[in-house]
Amino acid sequence: MVRYFRLYLCFLRFSFSRAMEFRFDFFFRVAMDIVFYAVHIAFFRIIYLHTGALGGWNLDQMMIFVAGFLFMDALYMTVTANNCWILPFHINGGHLDYYLARPVSSLFFLTFREFAANSFLNLMIAAGILAWALGRYPGELGGVRVSLFLAGLIIGNILHVLLVLNFIIPVFWMQSGEGLREIFFTFTHFSDRPHQIYPNWLQRVLTSILPLALIVSLPAHILFSGLTWGRFLNIAVVLAALWSFTIWFWRRGLRAYSSASS
Amino acid sequence: MTPRLFLFVFTMEVRKMMAYRANFWIGSLASFLVNISVLYFVWEAVFRESGKHIIGGYDFQGIVAYYVLVLLLGRLVRGMEYGSVANISDEIYQGTLSRYLVYPTNYFLFKYAGHLGLLVPAVIQLAVVGGLSTTLLDLGGILSLTPARAAMAVAAVLLGNLLNFLMLWPIHAVAFWQDNVWSLEVMLRFTVSILGGFMLPLSVFPAWSHATLSLLPFRYLFGFPADLLMGRVSNAEWAQGMVVCCIWCAVFGVLSRVVWRRGCIQYTGVGI
Numbered sequence: 001m002v003r004y005f006r007l008y009l010c011f012l013r014f015s016f017s018r019a020m021e022f023r024f025d026f027f028f029r030v031a032m033d034i035v036f037y038a039v040h041i042a043f044f045r046i047i048y049l050h051t052g053a054l055g056g057w058n059l060d061q062m063m064i065f066v067a068g069f070l071f072m073d074a075l076y077m078t079v080t081a082n083n084c085w086i087l088p089f090h091i092n093g094g095h096l097d098y099y100l101a102r103p104v105s106s107l108f109f110l111t112f113r114e115f116a117a118n119s120f121l122n123l124m125i126a127a128g129i130l131a132w133a134l135g136r137y138p139g140e141l142g143g144v145r146v147s148l149f150l151a152g153l154i155i156g157n158i159l160h161v162l163l164v165l166n167f168i169i170p171v172f173w174m175q176s177g178e179g180l181r182e183i184f185f186t187f188t189h190f191s192d193r194p195h196q197i198y199p200n201w202l203q204r205v206l207t208s209i210l211p212l213a214l215i216v217s218l219p220a221h222i223l224f225s226g227l228t229w230g231r232f233l234n235i236a237v238v239l240a241a242l243w244s245f246t247i248w249f250w251r252r253g254l255r256a257y258s259s260a261s262s
Numbered sequence: 263m264t265p266r267l268f269l270f271v272f273t274m275e276v277r278k279m280m281a282y283r284a285n286f287w288i289g290s291l292a293s294f295l296v297n298i299s300v301l302y303f304v305w306e307a308v309f310r311e312s313g314k315h316i317i318g319g320y321d322f323q324g325i326v327a328y329y330v331l332v333l334l335l336g337r338l339v340r341g342m343e344y345g346s347v348a349n350i351s352d353e354i355y356q357g358t359l360s361r362y363l364v365y366p367t368n369y370f371l372f373k374y375a376g377h378l379g380l381l382v383p384a385v386i387q388l389a390v391v392g393g394l395s396t397t398l399l400d401l402g403g404i405l406s407l408t409p410a411r412a413a414m415a416v417a418a419v420l421l422g423n424l425l426n427f428l429m430l431w432p433i434h435a436v437a438f439w440q441d442n443v444w445s446l447e448v449m450l451r452f453t454v455s456i457l458g459g460f461m462l463p464l465s466v467f468p469a470w471s472h473a474t475l476s477l478l479p480f481r482y483l484f485g486f487p488a489d490l491l492m493g494r495v496s497n498a499e500w501a502q503g504m505v506v507c508c509i510w511c512a513v514f515g516v517l518s519r520v521v522w523r524r525g526c527i528q529y530t531g532v533g534i
Contacts, residue, residue, distance in 0.1 A: 028445040035449045039456045046462055047304075051312035054304070179289055186293045189300045197307040 007104060008112060015115035026118040033077070033122040037070050037129060040192075055196035057224070060137050065194055065220040067126070067133035068153055072216050074126035075157050078119040083111050084164045088177030091168075094259045107250050111161065145223050152219025155239060160215050162242045165250070172253035191215050211238045263371040271372055275379025290387055294333055298395070301329045318466035324492070327401040328463055331488035334388045335415075336460060339422045339483045341380035351437035351444075360531040370431075370522075377427050405491055414500050418487040421507045426483055428514035429454075435518065438525030459485025476503075479510035 044066055048059045057065065087110055090096050099106045134146060167184035171177035187210060190198070195206050195213035206213035214235055222231055309315070309322045320328060350373060353359040362369045396402050433450060436443045455461050458480035467475060475481055486503050489495050495503065 024440050025442045025445065028440075028442070028449075032445040032449040032452075035452045039452045039461070042456055043461055046467055047308060049468065050314065050317045050466060051308045053311045054307055056311075182289045183292050186289075186296045189296050193300055193304055197303045199303070202303075 004104065004108060007109075011113055012115050012117075016117040018117070029118045030121050030125075033074065033119070034125065036073075037126065040066055040070060041129075055194035057194060057196075057220075060133075060139075061220070061224055062194070063133040064130075064137060064223065065216065067130040068149070068220055069192060069216045071123075071126040071130045072153050072157055072160065074119065074123040075153075076160055078116050078123045079157075080111055080161050080164075081119075082114040082116050084161070084168060086114075087111075087165075087168050088171040088181070091171045091253075091257065092176070096254075096257060097259055100254070106254070107165075107247070111165070141223060145226065148227055149219050149223035152222055152235070153216065155235060156215035156219055159211055159239060159242060162246045163211070165246050166242075169246075169249050169253045172256045188212060191217065193217075194220070196221075207234055208238060211242070214238060263367045263375075267367060268371065268375045271375035272379040275376040276382045290337075291391070294387075294391055297333055298326075298329060302326055318463050319494070320463060320465070323399075323401065324404055325463065326399055327404040327492060328488055330392065330395045330399070330401065331405075331491055332460055332484050334384075334392050335419055335487045335491075336484055337384040337387060338381055338419050339426050339487075341377055341384060341423060341426075350431070350434035354434070354437040354525070354529070355441055357530075357532045359529065363526075363531075370518075374427060378423075381423065405493075407491065411491065411493070414497075415487050415490050417504065418482070418490055418500070418507075421504060421511065422483045422487060425479055425507055425511050425514065426454075428511055428518055429479065431518040432514070432521040435521040435525050438521075438529055454480050454483055457481070458483045459488070463489075477506065479507070479514075482507040482510070 041063070044054075044062050045059070047054060048062065052058065054062060090099070090110065096106070096110075099109050102109055134141065164184060167180045168177055170180055174180075190202075190206055190210075191212035195203050195217040198206065203213065207218065218231060218235065305322060305325050308317065315321055317325070353362070359369075362372065365372070396405065429450060430447065433443055433446045436446060457475060457478060460483075464472070464475050464481060464485045482503060486495065486507075490500060
């Protein structure tokens with residue numbers, strides 16, 4: 001574990017020094033994400049000009065949900081997005097050999113190698129928006145529920161990465177991963193909105209087979225309505241199942257990998 | 263550029279786009295279905311929880327029709343993002359722009375011909391998905407599809423398509439100075455999505471913003487053609503809108519020319 005932690009510190013050092021070489025890109029990315037945050041907040045603020053509630057949540061609750069979504073997105077963009085983007089090219093181009101020869105988990109190395117230092121500032125901004133949304137909430141949330149919500153977002157991020165990987169791994173058997181990536185990106189639109197607005201059958205799909213509602217929406221639900229055994233088991237079972245399946249699927253993929261131009 | 267070459271580049275782009283038909287259709291249909299589903303459920307919840315029957319001048323069925331139109335017409339307007347002409351900045355960065363500069367043709371028109379070629383698959387999708395959606399969601403009564411309206415909408419979409427192309431051109435030309443312009447392009451996409459009526463109809467925005475929004479270029483990419491087909495834009499408003507859109511095309515055309523010329527002066531042909 002200590003070895004992995006030290007390795008990750010090296011990844012951070014390399015990433016920050018690389019980001020500083022392209023300063024304009026650094027600031028463009030910061031501006032891009034600020035626009036992204038503004039657009040999402042504006043979307044819901046305009047909707048709430050015409051309704052007092054959406055999915056049973058008032059504007060203050062929705063702002064916490066949106067802030068949670070933005071924080072989760074920034075966390076993904078900072079820690080794993082670049083790695084997930086390049087992974088299909090590594091597989092198709094036969095560049096995995098370098099990683100497979102290392103004395104560490106290939107999945108860890110490939111998922112965490114590049115830390116997007118230029119998104120790190122955005123992560124700080126998103127964290128600020130989340131703190132602002134929680135701070136302006138007029139009701140009593142309580143330290144325990146806020147802690148559960150933040151823990152839920154971290155677990156949500158892990159689930160998101162696992163889902164992304166499951167849409168990438170089929171590249172071991174395919175020529176291009178672009179189509180699957182596009183489809184996954186399309187599906188993620190379901191997680192941008194609170195899952196209570198969907199019909200029951202779709203809510204069941206989004207909390208089990210394609211657990212996009214567990215990324216932000218269910219943690220926000222726990223924040224406002226509390227943690228029940230049902231919700232706890234839902235998250236725990238899906239996380240364990242998806243984690244195990246991803247490891248199994250990755251190993252199957254590696255068995256199909258035949259190095260150059262796989 | 264000769265019309266024959268223009269047509270050749272146009273058809274070449276169509277063939278490239280349709281080379282992987284399964285990928286193209288699955289990706290497009292999945293995107294349409296997910297987007298329209300999410301928007302449908304969001305607005306169903308808004309109408310139900312607010313208890314209102316009309317919001318921003320639309321009833322629920324009207325707002326669904328608006329999104330169907332925006333999603334489909336948006337593909338006609340945004341053609342560039344999905345095709346090979348989106349790599350202008352890559353060509354500058356890699357230095358492969360050089361081969362185009364020695365061609366006996368205009369690079370801008372060459373790229374625009376390819377950009378227009380991308381409209382063909384989008385038109386096929388518009389016909390198939392639009393027809394199915396209209397029947398399944400019973401939207402026929404909401405659309406105002408007279409021949410005159412259709413002609414006005416075609417003109418609005420073509421001009422919107424040109425405006426989108428001209429807005430993206432100077433952004434790609436930034437590659438003469440910077441190695442990565444992707445974030446600028448995405449920033450524009452976010453801005454256009456919210457201020458162009460892609461995420462929300464502009465009539466649901468606060469009343470004080472309506473006059474400003476109608477003067478900005480973004481509306482003419484999504485909201486304007488969709489409202490036109492729904493009979494929410496009068497002939498006089500259409501004419502006024504086309505004039506505003508033409509002015510923005512001219513503004514971005516001049517900007518594109520200036521940025522491109524300045525970029526070409528310092529272009530070394532070996533990539534950054």
